[in-house]
Amino acid sequence: MEHLTKKSYYELLGVEPSATLAEIKKAYKERLLNSHPDKTQRTTRDNIVVELKTAYSVLCNDEARREYDDEVQRRFQKSGLISSGEGLDVVTLDDFVCDVEAEGEDSIATFRKDCPRCTAQDGFVLTDNDLEDNGTPDGMGGYEIILQCSACSLWLKVQYYEDEEEE
Numbered sequence: 397m398e399h400l401t402k403k404s405y406y407e408l409l410g411v412e413p414s415a416t417l418a419e420i421k422k423a424y425k426e427r428l429l430n431s432h433p434d435k436t437q438r439t440t441r442d443n444i445v446v447e448l449k450t451a452y453s454v455l456c457n458d459e460a461r462r463e464y465d466d467e468v469q470r471r472f473q474k475s476g477l478i479s480s481g482e483g484l485d486v487v488t489l490d491d492f493v494c495d496v497e498a499e500g501e502d503s504i505a506t507f508r509k510d511c512p513r514c515t516a517q518d519g520f521v522l523t524d525n526d527l528e529d530n531g532t533p534d535g536m537g538g539y540e541i542i543l544q545c546s547a548c549s550l551w552l553k554v555q556y557y558e559d560e561e562e563e
């Protein structure tokens with residue numbers, strides 16, 4: 397499962413798998429600028445820059461990109477999760493509505509989101525426990541969970557950070 401939930405190079409750069417070389421170059425430059433040290437923690441930033449460089453070096457090379465596409469395709473087919481090889485839509489917990497319920501001494505937070513495709517109400521639901529038990533480190537200081545709509549076949553990737561301070 398580990399490499400399955402890791403971001404693809406396309407997702408890292410924020411481009412479509414069909415992006416042209418010019419689009420990839422542009423996205424790469426923008427991402428590098430966005431990871432300016434003023435905006436991100438230093439260690440996180442270093443990791444991001446390394447990942448961006450790796451992604452870019454593969455995607456800007458025709459042959460390496462073809463090999464990478466093949467590999468991604470195989471990986472997704474093997475998992476059975478995604479057949480098209482397309483990237484998943486990525487959302488964060490900020491896109492969810494959060495309810496906190498007291499349960500004895502504890503409180504349980506539930507995150508709900510309507511499905512952006514079939515508009516099912518609360519098509520996506522996550523609890524604190526899901527986040528703690530089922531998250532996969534994304535390699536950049538955060539975690540992610542892949543979640544399917546309860547009413548249709550849409551999958552979303554939810555990115556979040558553990559132990560978020562609530563002020």
Ligand SMILES: [Zn+2]
Binds near residue numbers: 512514
């Ligand atoms: Zn849906």
